[in-house]
Amino acid sequence: MDYTSLFSKTVKRSKASAIRELLKVIAQPEIISFAGGLPSPDLFPAQEIAEMMYDIIKNNPKTSLQYGATEGQAALKKEIIPLLKQTENITVTPEQILIVSASQQALDLTARAFVNEADAIITASPTYLGALQAFQAAGADIIGAESDGNGILPQDVENKLKALQAQGRPCKFIYLVPDFQNPTGTTIPEDRRIQLLALAQKYHTFILEDSPYRQIRFEGTAPRTFYALDEGRGNVLTMFTFSKILAPGFRLGFIIGPAEVIRKFVILKQAMDLCSSSVLQLAAAKYLQAGKLPAHIQDLIVCYREKRDLMLKTLEEVMPEGTSWTRPDGGLFLWLTLPKHMDATALLPKAVEHKVAYVAGVDFYPQCNVKNDIRLNFSYSTPAQIVDGLKRLAEVIKENK
């Protein structure tokens, strides 16, 4: 049986994630991997979660093991609402929240809800690869706007919006990872956020704010979220996830926005998975209710800050001339730029021979037009691995310069 002629356009448009493919190759234990966006498994609050899961299933089997409302468990929304108020000064009602199977589902939902084939959206270039995958699957025309050390450039966003307007095409949304961006680690300062928000308002579009790393800030003051800056005008949808602050295995997050948009998402989500896991939502609710999250986030910050510092110090010591890198104030990644003529994808097999792995930057660019960057994750490896892995990587770069 040959299925080729039967596949949908969506399948034909979809590309396998370079990262997910790579993760299979580098699963061997002797390889030091800076590739995945993985939190440190040593910090999962496993014992506490195990006890909570046991309690929930024992005391509340009829709800926890049952299907739940597509909108999400009321018990979890009840915890999320005050949390958003306290930490972000964001006010939302339950109707403005949809619990999702982590933020990747929210990306897919947004694409399905807003993108018809060839519709334009704007993203930073580079940006999160998994978002590009979701948008590409929907058939979006992804227009990459230039970035600098402070994230996407409002001037270039306006150029792109103007060009679309001149063609009579709307920009369906502007997708941004404003805090410690995946892949570069850069953060958009507040004045730039205000400019971008004004552009969204002027050109009748919205900002899709994706901020999984926001809470993991090592130093400095956080700019306000786009959602808070918008002050309820409805030009922002924001997604949060428990993946980086609790456990990605929960596959749990939420998206907030105007109730009329959330209602459409609910209908689309019904067709995807009916509801997110009831038992995991109740476990997350219990974890929040017990007030355990702030201390856990503090542990993550302390651990990842040390690793970031070690990575920066080691890069300084071992990397050859002609390379440069970002210095993120938080998150999980930094971005290493090789001399212009080098191709990070071509270098990767050689790095793997030296038992070190990374993700080449090219796939993070919507136009796949820049080849000399490398994304380095600093949360997953141990301190000793960070030093050894970077030494190996520096050798490979020197040998192939």
Ligand SMILES: Cc1ncc(COP(=O)(O)O)c(C=O)c1O
């Ligand atoms: C910017 C960004 N958005 C979304 C995701 C997806 O995360 P999850 O679906 O686990 O919430 C990631 C994962 O690395 C990410 O970096």
